Amino acid sequence: MTTKQENIRLLASLGIAGVLVAVILGLVSKFSPEIQSTPNSMVTPRGSSRAPTPEWMSLGEKLLVTADKTDNKEAGVNAVKSGDFGTAVIKFQASLQTMRNDPETLIYLNNAKIANSKALKVGVIAPIGNSLNEAKETLRGVAQAQDEINNGGGINGVPLQLEISNLNSFDQLDKIDNELVKDANLVAVVGFGRNEELYKKNGLVRVSPGSSRNQMGQNQAQAYGDSKYVFNISPNREIFNQALAEYIVKKERRTNIAICRDTSFRTSQDTSNQDRSNQERLNQDIVKEYTEFITKAGGKVTATDCDLGAANFRANDVIPKAISDGAEALLLIPRTSSLNVAVDVARANRNRLTLFGSQQLYSERILKFGQGDIKGMVVPVPWHRDANRSMDKGNSFADRALKLWGGDVSPRTATAYDAMQVIIAGLKENSTRQGLQKVLSNPNFSAMGATGKIQFSASGQRQGGVFLARIEPCEPGKPCASSTGYNFVLVQ
Structure with a gap:
């Protein structure tokens, strides 16, 4: 009788232990995605849960430049949306065959090639809804930089992913800035903004193709501060x-x-x-x-x-x-x-x-x-197509741009390209937000771009870089x- 009672107690104990193990495993399964940390230098794969982005922001799942819509491009966007990156690559490539100078498609193509792999993510602000030509000129610069670095093996073996934010009006700048700085996977931003202190507070670098003195509503406080997070490619x-x-x-x-x-x-x-x-x-x-x-x-x-x-x-x-x-x-x-x-x-x-x-x-x-x-x-x-051509005959930025886009590009494309070159050079040394800021702030930092050697003053302003x-x-x-x-x- 005693042995029978002991067996019953043992079975009961094992049952309780099994229930506890099941509960613990359930809790771990439920909360592990939230407690596992993703390095802020890497993008969370798009196959995992990801908060929906605003309608004006896209990695390839939304068509922002509707003026350049083709059937293949639209099919590529839909494929990205459903997670079918193989089809997306095929469709974006087909779209570029008919519209080779469409930078949005080239960006989405390179993003689709990354699929769910780890990548270094950079945001790009482009005034698509406010000034389409200016936006496309900017996007051509960053798209060319992304295409070149990814085809060359990436940044220390890691591909570059670009996320486009469509600026419809300057009143939207604050909303875009706030959305960008809160994305922990974002390592840098290309484009103009309004609130420099916001970028500094959140430790996010922004590199502007323009200069600090010609950007709408920009705060000039940084010029007098000690830590800079905003850098300008075009001189003052x-x-x-x-x-x-x-x-x-x-x-x-x-x-x-x-x-x-x-x-x-x-x-x-x-x-x-x-x-x-x-x-x-x-x-x-x-x-x-x-x-x-x-x-x-x-x-x-x-x-x-x-x-x-x-x-x-x-x-x-x-x-x-x-x-x-x-x-x-x-x-x-x-x-x-x-x-x-x-x-x-x-x-x-x-x-x-x-x-x-x-x-x-x-x-x-x-x-x-x-x-x-x-x-x-x-x-x-700020740039001329013949500038620096003698340094790399036949393979200058202007030559490569002509081959890629089928025509000459503007100074805005060149300075947007250089904004990406600065970020790429910095990320090669340190691929975290904080590390990138320290690299770019180093007085000895320099990068080579379409506009020549790029160096910044103590306030983040471009030194030199003027042509006549x-x-x-x-x-x-x-x-x-x-x-x-x-x-x-x-x-x-």
Whole structure:
């Protein structure tokens, strides 16, 4: 009887132990995904549970550039959405056969090739809904960088994955910034933003293709801080202004310069008085900077009043007044909204004054409408397709871009490419958020890109990196990068 009772007690104990083991295993199974840590340098595979992203953010599961939609591209997006990456690769490749210059498809193709493997994830902010051409130029730069590094074996053997965020309006910047910084798998961001302190607080590096002085609503506090998390590929506005001012006086030997600027601020009615005040002050600062640089170089600015945005402005009145004021040259500083007015001034000039222009005049639109009236005008640019070509003949960035996209690319594409080159170079040394920031902050850090050697100042600003280009007619019988008959020629 005693033995029977002991057997019953043993069986009961084993039963209770079995129940406890089952409960523990169930709990481990339920909570282990949450307690297992994924290194912040690696993306969580897309096969695992992942919080849904906003409709304006995509790794390939959403079509953001609808203007470049093809049946194959749409099929590729649907395949990514269902986790069928093999089909996605085939469909994206087919889409590129019919639309080779579509950067979104190339990005999604390279992401699909990664499938559920580990990868280094970088966010890209592109104004698809606000300025499609600008967005596609930016995406071409980052897509080319991703394509090159992944085809070359990745970053220390790890592929690069890009996630696109569509900026529909500048009011959306805060929302995008907040979404990006909270993604622990993201190691860096390419693009402009509004809140530098947010990136610093969350330890996330952002590399902008532009400069700190021409980005809408950007906080300048970082320039005075000790730890930088935002780096700019394009030099500050002052560096462009200084380069052109010194060229005018020291190289072209023009010592009396008239300046045409635009003091108007055309925008929506709900723009705040503060924004208007900031824009007016910015306009004044630009004229002041040019005046100071011209004076320091040994020249002077005439008292000619030339406001391209004035309601009663007459282009035909400007040149005689400037000449009577002693001007030998005319510097045009229009807004984007007054480019046509600047062309009117150039037309009225009839080659009497030597023409110079700000960065805004570096566009095919100016070549198209200016034609012979703007011949000889010199403008400062962040990149030129002939820059650095002699260093790597036949295999320069411009050559590779031409082969990849089937045409010449813009300076924005080059600076976006360089933003990725900086991140790639940094990740090769350290693939964590914190490590990348330390690498890029090192005063000895440098990277080679389309715009040459890239180095940053103590405040994260690009050092050097300014080129000058002159508008010249295309040579008969020779290839011309522009369809207008005129071209921007690098000033040696």
